[in-house]
Amino acid sequence: MEPNPTNNTFDAIVVGSGISGGWAAKELTEGGLKTLVLERGRMVKHVHDYPTAFKNPWDFEHGLHLSQKDLKERPIQSSHCNNADKHFYVKDSEHPYIQKDPFKWIRGYQVGGRSLTWGRQSYRLSDLDFEANKKDGHGVDWPIRYRDLEKWYDYVEDYVGISGNTDSIEHLPDGVFQPAIPMNAIEDHLKNQINRHYPDRRLIHGRVANLTEGKENRAPCQYRNQCSRGCPFGGYFSSNSATLRDAELTGNMTLKANSIVKEVLYDEQSQRATGVVVIDAKTKEEKTYYSRIIFLNASTIGTASILLNSVSERFPNGLGNGSDQVGRNLMDHIVGHGTSGTFDGLQDKYYIGRSPGTVLIPRFQNIDGQDTNNSFVRGYGLQGKGVRGNWQNITIDSIGLQLKEDLAKPGDWRIFLGGRGEILPYADNRVSLNFNRRDQWNMPLVKIAFQYGSNENAMLEHMTQESEQILRHAGFKNVSSYRTAPTPGSAVHEMGTARMGKDPKTSVLNQFNQMHEVQNVFITDGSAMTSSAWQNPSLTYMALTARACHHAIDLFCRKVI
Amino acid sequence: MKRRNVLKGILGVTGTTIIAGSCGYAYVKNPSGYNREAIVEFQDLLAEIVDVIIPPSKTPGGKEARAYLFITSFMKHCATDKEYRNFYNGLVDFQEFTLRNSSNEYALCTLKEQTKLLEQFIEENKSHGTISKIKEKLRGKSFVQLLRKLTVEGYCQSQIGATVHLAYQPIPGQYNAIIPLEPNQPCWATK
Numbered sequence: 209m210e211p212n213p214t215n216n217t218f219d220a221i222v223v224g225s226g227i228s229g230g231w232a233a234k235e236l237t238e239g240g241l242k243t244l245v246l247e248r249g250r251m252v253k254h255v256h257d258y259p260t261a262f263k264n265p266w267d268f269e270h271g272l273h274l275s276q277k278d279l280k281e282r283p284i285q286s287s288h289c290n291n292a293d294k295h296f297y298v299k300d301s302e303h304p305y306i307q308k309d310p311f312k313w314i315r316g317y318q319v320g321g322r323s324l325t326w327g328r329q330s331y332r333l334s335d336l337d338f339e340a341n342k343k344d345g346h347g348v349d350w351p352i353r354y355r356d357l358e359k360w361y362d363y364v365e366d367y368v369g370i371s372g373n374t375d376s377i378e379h380l381p382d383g384v385f386q387p388a389i390p391m392n393a394i395e396d397h398l399k400n401q402i403n404r405h406y407p408d409r410r411l412i413h414g415r416v417a418n419l420t421e422g423k424e425n426r427a428p429c430q431y432r433n434q435c436s437r438g439c440p441f442g443g444y445f446s447s448n449s450a451t452l453r454d455a456e457l458t459g460n461m462t463l464k465a466n467s468i469v470k471e472v473l474y475d476e477q478s479q480r481a482t483g484v485v486v487i488d489a490k491t492k493e494e495k496t497y498y499s500r501i502i503f504l505n506a507s508t509i510g511t512a513s514i515l516l517n518s519v520s521e522r523f524p525n526g527l528g529n530g531s532d533q534v535g536r537n538l539m540d541h542i543v544g545h546g547t548s549g550t551f552d553g554l555q556d557k558y559y560i561g562r563s564p565g566t567v568l569i570p571r572f573q574n575i576d577g578q579d580t581n582n583s584f585v586r587g588y589g590l591q592g593k594g595v596r597g598n599w600q601n602i603t604i605d606s607i608g609l610q611l612k613e614d615l616a617k618p619g620d621w622r623i624f625l626g627g628r629g630e631i632l633p634y635a636d637n638r639v640s641l642n643f644n645r646r647d648q649w650n651m652p653l654v655k656i657a658f659q660y661g662s663n664e665n666a667m668l669e670h671m672t673q674e675s676e677q678i679l680r681h682a683g684f685k686n687v688s689s690y691r692t693a694p695t696p697g698s699a700v701h702e703m704g705t706a707r708m709g710k711d712p713k714t715s716v717l718n719q720f721n722q723m724h725e726v727q728n729v730f731i732t733d734g735s736a737m738t739s740s741a742w743q744n745p746s747l748t749y750m751a752l753t754a755r756a757c758h759h760a761i762d763l764f765c766r767k768v769i
Numbered sequence: 770m771k772r773r774n775v776l777k778g779i780l781g782v783t784g785t786t787i788i789a790g791s792c793g794y795a796y797v798k799n800p801s802g803y804n805r806e807a808i809v810e811f812q813d814l815l816a817e818i819v820d821v822i823i824p825p826s827k828t829p830g831g832k833e834a835r836a837y838l839f840i841t842s843f844m845k846h847c848a849t850d851k852e853y854r855n856f857y858n859g860l861v862d863f864q865e866f867t868l869r870n871s872s873n874e875y876a877l878c879t880l881k882e883q884t885k886l887l888e889q890f891i892e893e894n895k896s897h898g899t900i901s902k903i904k905e906k907l908r909g910k911s912f913v914q915l916l917r918k919l920t921v922e923g924y925c926q927s928q929i930g931a932t933v934h935l936a937y938q939p940i941p942g943q944y945n946a947i948i949p950l951e952p953n954q955p956c957w958a959t960k
């Protein structure tokens with residue numbers, strides 16, 4: 209079949225335009241493939257569709273507070289968005305799902321997906337992570353090792369623009385970095401104190417997808433710390449500012465917004481997927497598009513639900529689901545209780561500019577020769593941010609001139625530490641479909657079952673205790689962990705629902721993210737993850753996507769698929 | 770506002786019945802049916818109050834910064850039903866209190882008198898220690914808590930508050946992570 213948009217035929221179809229779909233679009237179009245990108249949400253044009261990016265605090269009638277109406281429309285998303293960026297988060301009222309157990313499914317249905325709102329933390333996995341399942345027997349072995357992904361990490365980092373430092377930490381490999389965003393006085397203080405008190409721990413510059421040096425068409429970060437509204441300077445990486453723009457420039461991309469992919473079509477004879485059925489989000493009309501290659505990048509839960517909804521004689525339980533692993537092994541990261549403390553000193557130091565950067569205490573548990581922990585396997589990292597207090601932190605116990613004067617004084621330094629910990633793959637933590645309940649597009653509702661095991665609970669406790677101890681040792685006061693542990697899903701790192709593996713009986717994808725059972729379908733969003741590791745995962749999705757695309761293009765050119 | 774108007778203000782709350790009791794006014798019906806527009810009746814009084822909490826000095830005060838607009842908007846759109854009720858009732862109580870304790874309308878009092886009245890009212894309505902935590906959970910933030918918090922936010926995030934009293938840069942363009950704090954250097958309005 210020759211590509212021909214008029215009869216809905218393309219070389220490749222990419223489902224989803226978020227972080228991983230944007231990468232698939234870029235790589236496939238640059239490889240010369242006529243590519244159709246299908247996105248269920250509305251169009252968001254870079255710069256043009258960032259309505260709040262230039263707003264000052266006083267331009268919002270009620271500040272950044274969500275209204276009661278917003279809370280009704282977004283009862284789940286509301287913990288993650290505010291009045292300035294809510295338009296990049298779905299209305300839960302329009303996109304219901306079933307929580308068998310509490311699980312936050314935080315979503316952005318639009319061109320760019322959650323690449324617009326992500327926290328930009330970008331870390332490589334290492335062989336400590338890739339070998340973990342094999343070593344301790346949880347889940348199945350990854351079919352790849354660090355050396356398979358290394359050059360692809362180099363490749364995506366160079367393009368994305370990650371600011372960070374070379375830290376020579378074996379289990380957190382260095383990468384291709386722009387200069388790091390510097391630490392402020394309190395972060396620097398904590399770094400020195402950790403060096404003093406803990407030979408096994410370090411505090412490093414966060415590695416974030418914010419440019420400290422410009423790139424073609426993208427200016428360096430202007431230090432406004434308002435990234436989740438969209439950056440008019442292109443200062444951070446999003447599909448909209450980078451991958452989709454470059455895909456567009458090739459002339460090979462057709463991007464269709466408001467296109468909900470309902471299912472993938474399978475042809476019994478050729479044993480290939482032939483295309484996808486799309487529901488127009490507005491008119492609800494159905495259309496079919498055809499291609500030789502299909503990339504599913506609808507995000508972990510979205511992709512699993514498309515597979516489970518793609519039922520055929522050959523695959524009665526969902527496309528490529530002979531292993532019964534599709535939808536299973538759902539993981540996120542444990543988010544800690546959140547620990548903060550204040551510091552009396554360094555009163556003569558301040559900063560100019562609002563940094564979007566962070567600091568990180570990389571995993572220090574269960575690493576050869578270090579703090580070998582018996583209460584849990586794997587580990588966690590602690591992300592932190594230090595600032596000086598302002599009006600938001602002041603205790604108001606007076607009125608009048610004294611209060612007014614106090615408001616103008618820079619407050620005490622304070623630091624916040626938040627843990628991100630590895631969650632093990634459990635078969636019963638799973639996404640399934642309830643065919644009896646449907647949304648307005650007549651799509652079955654997604655149902656999520658998810659519970660922490662004893663490993664996760666032990667790690668959560670540990671992370672909080674250690675965070676508090678670190679801050680106390682570093683001379684902080686008012687050290688406390690101030691909230692109940694957030695609901696699972698809160699890290700917004702859902703992954704694992706179509707895992708990679710060597711054995712088609714126990715996994716869905718091979719070492720190139722190709723479905724074991726349907727060779728021309730590739731899945732490179734978080735569903736591919738065989739374990740969750742502790743690092744923020746999106747950089748790994750990008751590297752896996754770029755690698756899989758090059759493999760797919762090679763197979764395509766050799767007419768293997 | 771005269772006492773009559775105060776009552777009118779209360780009756781502007783739809784679907785609720787009000788009983789005057791020993792501890793002020795309590796709504797007994799339809800707790801979610803408030804007509805939140807009613808808060809606007811108190812806009813002038815709030816303008817006075819925010820100027821007492823954050824008075825003009827070398828830099829403008831709460832009234833000029835229009836901190837009260839933020840408060841009424843927050844009350845209309847963002848407050849929970851409990852918060853709205855507490856705040857609205859609090860304003861009614863405060864109005865009563867000023868009428869009882871002063872011969873003048875609040876707006877016509879001197880700043881000194883206004884301050885004294887508000888301080889007295891706050892003192893009488895302060896909640897203490899653990900009781901207040903439990904109370905807060907059950908009843909929502911109190912009038913006094915809300916008033917101070919919202920005034921501070923409304924002021925510090927207003928154009929005047931942020932740029933004249935505090936410091937604000939829309940596009941810093943640079944990040945100097947460690948600089949010496951200059952004498953009297955104001956605090957950044959945003960983080």
Ligand SMILES: Cc1cc2nc3c(=O)[nH]c(=O)nc-3n(C[C@H](O)[C@H](O)[C@H](O)COP(=O)(O)OP(=O)(O)OC[C@H]3O[C@@H](n4cnc5c(N)ncnc54)[C@H](O)[C@@H]3O)c2cc1C
Nearest residue numbers: 224226227228248317321322327328329469507733744746
């Ligand atoms: C507040 C926040 C902070 C975060 N911080 C970080 C961080 O610091 N570091 C990090 O690594 N990650 C972070 N993340 C997570 C990160 O955003 C995700 O891992 C990443 O976006 C996943 O990429 P994706 O391509 O799988 O999915 P997405 O970016 O979500 O894109 C999926 C796209 O598919 C579309 N889609 C879904 N279903 C269909 C369908 N049926 N048909 C057509 N289109 C469909 C969606 O509309 C969406 O546009 C954060 C997320 C949030 C919300």
Ligand code: SF4
Nearest residue numbers: 429430433435439443
């Ligand atoms: S902090 Fe930097 S990257 Fe983020 S929105 Fe501002 S200028 Fe853009």
